[in-house]
Amino acid sequence: MPSHEGEDEAWLPPEIAVTVDLVILTLRASVFQVLLIERGEPPFQGSWALPGGFLRDAEEDIYDAALRELYEETGLEAGNLHMEQLAAYGTPGRDPRRRIVSVAYLTIAPELPEPVAGTDAASAFWTPVEQVLDHQVSLAFDHHDIVSDAVERARDKLERTPLATAFVGKSFTITDLQRVYEAVWGVSLDPRNFYRKVQGATGFIVPAGSERRTTAGRPARLYRAGTARTLHPPLTRPTPSAAPEEAR
Structure with a gap:
């Protein structure tokens, strides 16, 4: 058993606040983007950060807090997108305010609209993911690490799951999927x-029974997500050195 100073005094756990942070990813004009806000309050007022906030009270569930922040920042509800817990950061x-543990969520949806800033944000905007990963954009707190972890989670899951x-949307072409x-x-x-490879992955996609007309060439066949939870065989991510060979 660990020993504490003052054996006669009952040990009390430290007071730790809990927040949620949202890494909201989408493709806009075929560009991989993340939603950022400009903080309207200290600390880091005026800096860029992920949307998020504190639990409202001791009775609010962490996942419910994430859903609330998501709706307040984007107007989106969980039924329209993919949302999963990423990790805890503590x-x-x-x-700088106090000891705070943040539970981060990875959120993905197609072609999201222009965001509306929440109550504690001066503005909200989409930013290319690569600008964050390359430190062209500086983020408050440890949000750069959170974005990096979320992007790597998404990249990894594209290999093994139908996350793409x-x-x-609900119906899409294989070209749409390739752009992802x-x-x-x-x-x-x-x-x-x-x-x-896509057609060889059992249950990845299924025909939607319709086609999309394009300006030139044959109409493109439409598909929808299949029932597979994992991809067999997986779609292996090419390494930078192997990418040129993959493209041939």
């Missing part, structure tokens, strides 16, 4: 090779 000193369908993989992975993929 390094001492990560927030969360970036597109190329934007999220940051690579170019050969269309014929990609088509073969």
